[in-house]
Amino acid sequence: MTRRTFKNNVMGLLVAASAGLLIAVLAVILWHIFISGIRYLNWDFFTKAPAPMGESGGGVFNAIVGTFLITFVAAAIGTPFGIFAGIYVSEHRGQRFADIVRLCADALQGVPSIVIGIFGYTFLVVRFRSYSALSASIALAFMFVPTTARVTEEVLNLVPSGLKEAAYALGARPSSVVWNVSIKTAASGITSGLMTSMARVAGETAPLLFTAFGSRYIEWNMLRPMSALPLQIYIYASSPYPALQQQAWSAAFVLVLLILLLQYGAKHLIARVLRVKA
Amino acid sequence: MEESLIALETQKINAWFGKDQVLFEVSVRIPRQRVTAIMGPSGCGKTTFVRTLNGLHLMTPGARSSGTILLEGVDTSTMDVVDVRKHIGMVFQRPNPFPTMTVYENVLAGYRLTGQRLSREQADEIVEKTLTKVGLWGEVQEKLFKAGTSLSGGQQQRLCIARTIAMEPAVVLFDEPTSALDPKSTAIIEDLLSTLKADYTILFVTHGLQQAARISDYVAFFMMGELVEFGETKRVFVGPQDKRTEDYLSGKYG
Numbered sequence: 001m002t003r004r005t006f007k008n009n010v011m012g013l014l015v016a017a018s019a020g021l022l023i024a025v026l027a028v029i030l031w032h033i034f035i036s037g038i039r040y041l042n043w044d045f046f047t048k049a050p051a052p053m054g055e056s057g058g059g060v061f062n063a064i065v066g067t068f069l070i071t072f073v074a075a076a077i078g079t080p081f082g083i084f085a086g087i088y089v090s091e092h093r094g095q096r097f098a099d100i101v102r103l104c105a106d107a108l109q110g111v112p113s114i115v116i117g118i119f120g121y122t123f124l125v126v127r128f129r130s131y132s133a134l135s136a137s138i139a140l141a142f143m144f145v146p147t148t149a150r151v152t153e154e155v156l157n158l159v160p161s162g163l164k165e166a167a168y169a170l171g172a173r174p175s176s177v178v179w180n181v182s183i184k185t186a187a188s189g190i191t192s193g194l195m196t197s198m199a200r201v202a203g204e205t206a207p208l209l210f211t212a213f214g215s216r217y218i219e220w221n222m223l224r225p226m227s228a229l230p231l232q233i234y235i236y237a238s239s240p241y242p243a244l245q246q247q248a249w250s251a252a253f254v255l256v257l258l259i260l261l262l263q264y265g266a267k268h269l270i271a272r273v274l275r276v277k278a
Numbered sequence: 279m280e281e282s283l284i285a286l287e288t289q290k291i292n293a294w295f296g297k298d299q300v301l302f303e304v305s306v307r308i309p310r311q312r313v314t315a316i317m318g319p320s321g322c323g324k325t326t327f328v329r330t331l332n333g334l335h336l337m338t339p340g341a342r343s344s345g346t347i348l349l350e351g352v353d354t355s356t357m358d359v360v361d362v363r364k365h366i367g368m369v370f371q372r373p374n375p376f377p378t379m380t381v382y383e384n385v386l387a388g389y390r391l392t393g394q395r396l397s398r399e400q401a402d403e404i405v406e407k408t409l410t411k412v413g414l415w416g417e418v419q420e421k422l423f424k425a426g427t428s429l430s431g432g433q434q435q436r437l438c439i440a441r442t443i444a445m446e447p448a449v450v451l452f453d454e455p456t457s458a459l460d461p462k463s464t465a466i467i468e469d470l471l472s473t474l475k476a477d478y479t480i481l482f483v484t485h486g487l488q489q490a491a492r493i494s495d496y497v498a499f500f501m502m503g504e505l506v507e508f509g510e511t512k513r514v515f516v517g518p519q520d521k522r523t524e525d526y527l528s529g530k531y532g
Contacts, residue, residue: 094339161337162374166438169334169368170445171360172391180391184378 037253078144086152151193375426432463
């Protein structure tokens with residue numbers, strides 16, 4: 001073997017091994033969660049609130065409700081802001097203020113979630129003197145907006161300029177071009193961006209610790225403390241009772257499943273967008 | 279030429295992209311209901327010239343222009359740009375039907391995008407009439423509610439022509455509309471021009487000499503951003519008055 005082919009083989013092996021490691025890590029995590037989680041899954045787990053202290057059984061329906069409510073309200077608050085900001089940056093490409101907005105979105109994405117949590121605590125929980133699901137949603141919306149804005153901008157930039165020109169040439173005003181051409185053409189891309197953002201915030205724990213706080217009861221009121229799957233996992237996993245630790249695995253399984261479904265849905269939509277383009 | 283036969287007139291049009299001047303003092307009088315070919319080598323400013331007519335050149339960042347454009351004697355700078363574009367339609371180099379709209383919706387896109395409401399009967403009538411005009415009705419009658427992008431390239435370009443003339447413009451700008459098409463589709467569109475000019479004033483950008491000779495009644499020859507020569511096609515091709523036109527016609531520049 002010559003020196004050159006030797007080097008080539010070594011590099012080839014390294015690259016393949018790294019790629020393999022990536023798959024292996026995900027596989028180990030998923031497998032472990034699946035094995036540990038599925039054992040304790042039962043109907044009660046999905047439909048009941050936690051059993052009173054000292055009793056066995058019970059479920060995490062309270063946390064499932066909480067995760068859905070908190071995530072959807074965060075998305076409802078964040079979606080318009082994210083999409084509008086994305087439209088602004090895309091429509092004013094190359095302008096100073098748009099560049100600043102984009103830079104801030106990137107910076108906001110990089111703020112650690114625990115800091116967002118403290119922020120939510122200081123400005124919402126302390127001010128309104130109560131932990132609440134709504135303050136959790138607002139904190140998560142801060143994380144939701146920048147990702148949504150960036151994705152929206154990127155998919156809007158992919159809309160062929162020929163389509164916008166065609167619309168302008170027909171006498172359309174800029175607002176009409178944005179709504180009837182750009183947004184419609186980019187709709188499935190924006191939707192998958194929203195789903196990815198939702199998947200991202202659904203798994204956040206740190207902001208919830210200071211805001212939603214958690215609850216043992218099935219809570220529908222956004223103004224009261226509420227549980228969520230990541231919170232429940234955190235509390236159960238750090239408890240000394242084996243039964244609760246097992247439930248933490250099951251909750252982890254449900255959470256991962258939920259996030260993977262959201263992400264798979266997003267990928268599927270992105271694939272559809274690309275097919276339309278081709 | 280008599281004043282009443284002029285649909286569009288430009289007076290001393292200059293245009294810049296940033297610091298680069300791309301059009302120099304272009305003054306031309308475009309005859310009504312004729313095909314005028316805008317001809318010249320690549321980069322001579324033909325496309326920029328037609329885009330200044332409907333203000334579309336301003337979509338390029340850093341673009342600006344000066345000069346006067348008279349549409350039927352009215353200075354377009356006194357009109358709302360939306361009205362200018364309703365009167366001066368445009369067909370582009372690449373077919374660009376809206377991918378989110380059906381064939382039917384594409385024809386009516388101009389009404390929809392400018393917020394004009396049509397009754398069902400009006401809409402149906404416009405769609406059938408315009409698609410017939412561009413020779414597409416028979417071909418797409420069964421596909422009206424399929425995506426506009428599902429048609430062939432040549433059909434898509436005719437759909438784009440339909441979308442433009444559905445707005446009943448006075449002038450239609452064609453910016454090298456056949457450069458992305460096969461010879462057969464090109465021939466169909468060239469034939470179409472001879473019927474369209476009964477209703478519309480047509481400006482047709484092309485870099486092909488043969489195409490200009492085949493389709494146009496008048497020709498404007500551009501070089502380096504200047505209008506070198508304008509006249510009846512036959513006269514320009516047979517006896518060019520400017521040395522540069524003669525050189526171009528004899529194949530001296532690309």
